[in-house]
Amino acid sequence: MTADLATLDLDAEILRLKQERNAVLLAHYYQDGELQDLADFVGDSLQLAQAAKRTEAEVILFAGVYFMAETAKIVNPDRVVVVPDLDAGCSLADGCPADRFRTWRARHPDAVAVSYINCSAAVKAESDIICTSSNAVRVVESIPRDRQVLFAPDRNLGRYVAQRTRRDLLLWPGSCVVHERFSLQRLTALEHQHPKAKVIAHPECEAPILERADFIGSTAALLDYVASSSAEAFVVLTESGILHEMRKRAPAKTLIPGPPNGHCACSECEYMRLNTPEKVYLALRDLAPTVELDQVLQERARVPMERMLALG
Ligand code: 13P
Numbered sequence: 001m002t003a004d005l006a007t008l009d010l011d012a013e014i015l016r017l018k019q020e021r022n023a024v025l026l027a028h029y030y031q032d033g034e035l036q037d038l039a040d041f042v043g044d045s046l047q048l049a050q051a052a053k054r055t056e057a058e059v060i061l062f063a064g065v066y067f068m069a070e071t072a073k074i075v076n077p078d079r080v081v082v083v084p085d086l087d088a089g090c091s092l093a094d095g096c097p098a099d100r101f102r103t104w105r106a107r108h109p110d111a112v113a114v115s116y117i118n119c120s121a122a123v124k125a126e127s128d129i130i131c132t133s134s135n136a137v138r139v140v141e142s143i144p145r146d147r148q149v150l151f152a153p154d155r156n157l158g159r160y161v162a163q164r165t166r167r168d169l170l171l172w173p174g175s176c177v178v179h180e181r182f183s184l185q186r187l188t189a190l191e192h193q194h195p196k197a198k199v200i201a202h203p204e205c206e207a208p209i210l211e212r213a214d215f216i217g218s219t220a221a222l223l224d225y226v227a228s229s230s231a232e233a234f235v236v237l238t239e240s241g242i243l244h245e246m247r248k249r250a251p252a253k254t255l256i257p258g259p260p261n262g263h264c265a266c267s268e269c270e271y272m273r274l275n276t277p278e279k280v281y282l283a284l285r286d287l288a289p290t291v292e293l294d295q296v297l298q299e300r301a302r303v304p305m306e307r308m309l310a311l312g
């Protein structure tokens, strides 16, 4: 932090700049609690895409990872979309380059390509329809059963959707570096320690972890489950940023972070952690860095996004 930043009341400055710039701050549940508390809207990736589409603010400041900000630009191209840190990527998006995706698609010309929102605008542009973790089952069910479905880039979510829909999906071999790290051995130990705790997991987790889960859902669904369940303790197998909102919604419940391999107590997405209040302040002050997309690509990527949003 530079000297003048160190003396600023960042929270107050962010609030002031948001008004001055007519900006809305959108944050994902995986952001640090401090950033979530500064946001105008906090949500999962579907809710954030919907919020980006309906906002009338001139500037969308997106505290999440890059594909989320890019998605905001796709669904609301007239807005200025700024991010705190352009390096906040995602292992799923990085593991599915558009040229390789195009070649894969071309090998299955009659198939319908469903892409998880955790992919680049270039991959979205090559897809028939987008899904998020909260609507992936519904999106696949909207496709006639006699059509072959390609699912990219998360093979764990894809496998889960294949099971739920009883369909044979062709899966891209990608995974999330955070959700593939949960340790079955350490989870077993926790289950013995807390026999009454419900195990809840994001569908990006590996199959052996999902098999242990009492409930599987997107970040928003996991939050609703904890708030409405009569259980008193939960082992939470997703990125630990979610615990901030979970504690607010269920203050009396015991929340146990799902254990990753190694010795860490909880799982953090290193990309999400790149965003800080200092960088949010600078992004608002300078209106930079912005998300810029090629016009043609943006329009092509909008079509499969709108198909998903039309499903509700
Ligand atoms: P959600 O769809 O639950 O927001 O998940 C986004 C994500 O990046 C999970 O790792």
Ligand code: SF4
Binding pocket: 065, 089, 090, 091, 092, 118, 176, 177, 178, 179, 204, 239, 269, 270, 271, 272
């Ligand atoms: Fe991507 Fe995983 Fe981070 Fe979600 S938690 S943004 S899928 S790397």
